[in-house]
Amino acid sequence: SHPPFLIFCMFISTDLLEEYFLQEYLRHFYGYQPKAERQKRTTKMREMQQYFGLPPSGELTKETLAVMKKPRCGLSDVEHVGETVRWKKKRISYRLEIIRLTSVVSIVTKVFRRAWKLWSNVTPLKFRNRNMEVADIDIFFYNHNDGSPFDGRGGVLAHAFMPGLHIGGDVHFDSDEDWSLNSTGINLFAVAIHEFGHALGLSHSSDPGAIMYPAYNFDPNYEPQLSFDDVKNIQKLYDRHVNLFMWRKHPEFDEMRVSLISSLWPETVPANLDAVYENTWENVVFVFVSGNQYWMLRQLKLEEGFPRSISTLGFPSRIKSVDAALHFRDEGYTLFFTGDECWRYVRS
Numbered sequence: 001s002h003p004p005f006l007i008f009c010m011f012i013s014t015d016l017l018e019e020y021f022l023q024e025y026l027r028h029f030y031g032y033q034p035k036a037e038r039q040k041r042t043t044k045m046r047e048m049q050q051y052f053g054l055p056p057s058g059e060l061t062k063e064t065l066a067v068m069k070k071p072r073c074g075l076s077d078v079e080h081v082g083e084t085v086r087w088k089k090k091r092i093s094y095r096l097e098i099i100r101l102t103s104v105v106s107i108v109t110k111v112f113r114r115a116w117k118l119w120s121n122v123t124p125l126k127f128r129n130r131n132m133e134v135a136d137i138d139i140f141f142y143n144h145n146d147g148s149p150f151d152g153r154g155g156v157l158a159h160a161f162m163p164g165l166h167i168g169g170d171v172h173f174d175s176d177e178d179w180s181l182n183s184t185g186i187n188l189f190a191v192a193i194h195e196f197g198h199a200l201g202l203s204h205s206s207d208p209g210a211i212m213y214p215a216y217n218f219d220p221n222y223e224p225q226l227s228f229d230d231v232k233n234i235q236k237l238y239d240r241h242v243n244l245f246m247w248r249k250h251p252e253f254d255e256m257r258v259s260l261i262s263s264l265w266p267e268t269v270p271a272n273l274d275a276v277y278e279n280t281w282e283n284v285v286f287v288f289v290s291g292n293q294y295w296m297l298r299q300l301k302l303e304e305g306f307p308r309s310i311s312t313l314g315f316p317s318r319i320k321s322v323d324a325a326l327h328f329r330d331e332g333y334t335l336f337f338t339g340d341e342c343w344r345y346v347r348s
Contacts, residue, residue: 022060025068029077029214051077051206052215071186071216073194074150074159079203085162086201086237087136087169091126095135108188111181112139115192119200121260122231123238137169137199143176150174157191157216160198169199183220190224191216197230201237205229225260246276268302269295277325277334279347288322313345 023041025048026032032044042058049056052067096112098105109129116127143150150156153176160171173195178185193211205212210229218224226234228245246261261273275288284303287295293307310322315338324337336343 018060018065021068022065028074031076031078048077053206053208067215069154071154071157072214073191073198073204074156075198075204075214077204077206077214084201084237085164087125087163090124091128092137092169093128093130093133093135094137094139095130095133097138097140107181111189112192112196115189115196118193118226119196119234122226123234125200125238137171139171139173141173141175143174150176152176153178157186158195160195162198163201171195171199183218186216187218187220187224190218193224193226197234200234202230202233205233231260246273248278269297275322275325275336277327279327279334280329286325288325292320294322315343 022045023032023034026041026044027034030044030048032041045058045060045064046056048068049058049064054061054064054067094112094116096105096109098108113129119125120127150172151174156174157177158171158173161167161169163169171192173179173188173191179188180186181188190211197212202212204214207213207227207229208217210227211224212230212233231245269287270289272289273287276285278285283299285297285300287297288310289295292310294310294313295306296303296308310319311317313336315336319338322336322338326335326337328334332346334345334347336345
C-alpha cells in the first residue's frame with residue numbers, strides 16, 4: 001500500500017494580495033521602505049496619487065489600484081536630486097542585441113530608427129546603429145540579470161539606464177510582452193520612444209500627454225509624438241532648436257493643439273516657415289516659407305505642382321514674402337500681411 005500523504009492548501013485573500021502589490025509598487029517606484037512606519041506609507045501613497053492626478057487620500061481606492069495595474073516603465077517616478085546626467089557628445093551609437101526575435105530584426109531595427117529620429121529632430125544629437133560593433137547604448141529583448149528582473153506579460157514593459165559608462169544608457173525590453181506595430185498588443189514604437197528618452201537622460205513626467213509619462217498610454221488613433229513637455233525637457237539637457245512648433249486650431253479639436261512642425265507634413269516641405277493657414281472647408285493647408293514660394297497640402301499631403309511662386313496668388317512682383325496669414329472660414333477670405341501692408345485674398 002502507498003504511504004499516506006498530506007495536502008496543504010493555503011488560501012490568500014484578495015485584500016492580502018492587493019496589500020502586497022501596493023507595498024511592492026510603492027517600494028519599486030516611490031522609494032517606500034516596507035519596514036517604515038505606516039504613516040510613511042500613507043505619505044508615499046499620497047505622493048503617487050498626486051503624481052497621477054488622483055485625489056491624494058492616502059488610501060488604496062479602486063481608481064488608485066487601476067492606475068497601479070496599468071502596464072508601465074520600470075524606472076522610478078521619484079526624480080533623484082543631483083548632477084544632471086546626459087551624454088557629453090553629439091554622435092551616439094546603439095546596438096540591437098536580439099535574443100528571441102531573430103526573425104524580425106529588420107522590422108525592429110526600422111522601428112527603433114524612427115524612435116531615435118523623433119529625438120534627433122529636436123536636438124543636435126545623431127544616432128547610428130553599430131550592428132555588431134561596440135556601442136554606447138545596447139538594446140536587449142530578454143529577461144536579464146541586472147537586479148531588476150521582469151514580471152512576465154503586463155506590469156513592467158521595459159526599463160533603461162541613464163547615460164554613462166558600461167550599462168549606462170542601455171535599454172531592456174521584456175521579451176515576454178506581446179509586442180506589436182499597432183494596437184493589438186503593446187506598441188513597440190511608443191515604448192521605444194519613452195525608453196530612449198531615459199537613455200538620453202530624461203526622468204518621468206506627470207503630464208499624461210507626454211511620451212515620458214510612466215504608464216503605457218498609447219492611443220491607436222494617433223501616431224506617437226513628442227509633446228511640448230518632452231521637447232522642453234530634452235532641450236534642457238542638450239542644445240535647443242528654434243522654430244520647432246506650431247499651434248493648430250481645428251473644428252474637430254476641443255482645444256488648441258501644439259505639434260512639431262516636422263510631424264505634420266512631408267519632409268519635402270521646408271520647416272523654416274513664415275506663415276501657414278488652413279482652410280478647413282476644403283481640408284487644405286497653405287504653407288509659406290522664407291522666400292517667395294508656397295506649398296499646398298490636402299489632408300496634409302503635398303499637392304502636385306507645388307511649390308509655386310506667391311505671384312500666382314495675385315501678389316505684385318515687388319512682394320517677396322508673406323509674413324503672416326489669417327483665414328476667415330465663414331467669410332471665405334484670407335488676409336495676408338507683408339511688411340506694413342495687408343492684402344485680402346479670395347480663393348476661386
